[in-house]
Amino acid sequence: MKKANLLENLKNRLKTYYVYLIILLSALFVFSVVRSVFRVFEAKQRTGQASEKVEKLKQENEELQRKLAEVKGEAYQEKQLRDKLGLAKEGEIVIVLPDKEILRKIVPVINEEEDTLPDPTWKKWLKLFY
Secondary structure (H helix, E strand, C coil): CHHHHHHHHHHHHHHHHHHHHHHHHHHHHHHHHHHHHHHHHHHHHHHHHHHHHHHHHHHHHHHHHHHHHHHHCHHHHHHHHHHHHCCCCCCCCCCCCCCHHHHHHHCCCCCCCCCCCCCCHHHHHHHHHC
């Protein structure tokens, strides 16, 4: 009977160890699944941020392409030649004005009179007596 009891006791212990082993493996599996879910969530956030950055860069690229097309245009080049180099087309006369400071010194000062209405009669009487 001792052997049967020992075998029974050993079987019960093995069952307990199996239960603990199954609980441990289940906990590891759940932990692994939760970690994977968080990784997927973080990857989704990074992808969203990257797509926003790509969209922003596309808009910036479009703006730069528009500016490049504008700079390559004849109107822009002509404006730069006129403004920066002082060049003119044939038959045009170029007038160069002095700086603003020199113009202020040359131009006479105009005293502007302030347009004010005369005082009403009741104010005149009030001033007269008080």
